[in-house]
Amino acid sequence: MVDAPLALLAELTHRCPLRCPYCSNPMELARAAAELTTAEWARVVEEAAALGCLQVHLSGGEPTARRDIVEITAAARAAGLYTNLITAGVLLDAGLMERLVAAGLDHVQLSVQDADEAGAERIGGLKGAHAAKARAAALVRAAGLPLTLNAVVHRQNLHNLPALVERALEWGAARLEVAHVQYYGWALANRDALLPTRAQLDEATRVVDAARVAHKGRLVIDYVVPDYHATRPKACMGGWGRRFLGVSPAGNILPCHAAESLTGLTFPNARETSLAAAWADSPAFNAFRGTAWMPEPCQSCDRREVDWGGCRCQAFALTGDAAATDPACALSPHHGLLQAAVTHAEGEAFRYRQYGRAR
């Protein structure tokens, strides 16, 4: 008997007004016509709740680009899920905010690309985005909802980390996630322009430590050392097929939002397969579940049930083998790839996210 999942990531659409060069969506973006309908999403959230999920992250792309975002939020809340909207905020207005609150929205996570307008608009690739985000933050707070600011950080904005902390306080966020870019998909294509230096990382850790002390009781800061400067991998998704499932805009049921980057796996689709059947029985979910699939050095490692072998997508992206030990681990024979990438990273030009294959 497989333990039930705790959370659903509902990627409602790949459409988004921003063009961030580290977007976590796949390189091949789903077209609007391929997206699940309102009724299909309502069924997905009900199935997720029945299966054991306690919360849903309504994400994308930009989830508010869907005209039925309010209906989907209401369906999720009616199913008994804690509802978290992960948004860029640029499409949010007072009317939509009010309807989302009435639908039972519990929490908003707002992304921010940089602390200042020029940087934020260059990185996100959208003019006017920064001011729109400030307005969105104010709307969330005026509605009485808790706000988390999600700052994706990399070489070109880490110098602004103290200002990002100030922005979180100024915009009324109770939580700040300082999220280092994860390098697969679009971000891997932009790795040379994004990888932070070791000196930047050490300074960022110092800034976070100081801010946690200075703003204790007012601002919680989540921060994790990025893989390229780590010696042990993260328990990606808390382990493959352990606590988490995602559904893509077109309905593919995924163990991780980046899982479609792995070739050789076929993912069940919510139009044909129930979430329960996908979770328990599909070859894709069982491929890297538990520890039996692990190669050495993971197989005999005493941390195998701590980090679950790290990230499958990163292992595949860097070694071509999805079952390899995550190169973030210093025990991986491929660990040197990460230091080499850090050493060679230079240049500032981005390849922005766009529809159609960018390869």
Place this chain on the structure above:
Amino acid sequence: MTPRFAPGVRLQEDRARNRWMVMAPERMFLPDETALAVLRLVDGARDEAAIVAALAEQYAAPAEVIAADVRALLEDLRARGAVTW
């Protein structure tokens, strides 16, 4: 003092596992039985004394014993960001 749930925090039934969870932004935790008994009475209207009285009746225990437990629990839940007053 009248406790209420902090913004974005609520009790939610976990039907698949037959338990109640405290849900909060980006995190959740399992309250123990006593904490759950107190949290069920937190509605932003009952003050601490009313919560103590309700529990004293529910558990047929002296209010002064319950009162010390309730205060400690509420302080703990406040420290964890679940309730505020």
